Amino acid sequence: MKITYACPRCGATNAAEAIESRSSLGCAACGGAVAIPAGFLDAGRICRCAVCPSRDLFVRKDFPQRLGIAIVVAGFAASCVAWGMRELVWTFAILFATAALDVALYLFMPECLTCYRCAARYRGAGVTERHGPFDLETHERHRQANARLRDAAPAGTAVTNR
């Protein structure tokens, strides 16, 4: 399985593969290493986050949000042009096709696992087992904990919250 995470030391985004066979994750930017905790995996399934102390993870679609937005914006722009040319049928055909494309993309996108606390993402076979979808209450709990952490950190200390 793969991981994409923000380095807890410098905040740089890192990616690593085959994390099930690693004992630590190295940062390409600052050289800092994160030791993968012992309870990270159980029978090949993720039990907790490898980067931060959180045990709360949620399943989400691995959908590139920018791509989704780009499709909607392009579709809307094209339909405006058609509207300006008084092509009513085309206007609605383009809008409908845009929505259909977004839905189709969403359905075919694989799922990934995300950490509530540090937003590390896990991809690969079996990563989503044992975990449920996004829960607002859990998210809120971690958001507040992160905010407290940030307030408590002395000035000049980088606290990653991504």
Ligand SMILES: [Zn+2]
């Ligand atoms: Zn780093």
Ligand SMILES: [Zn+2]
């Ligand atoms: Zn985490």
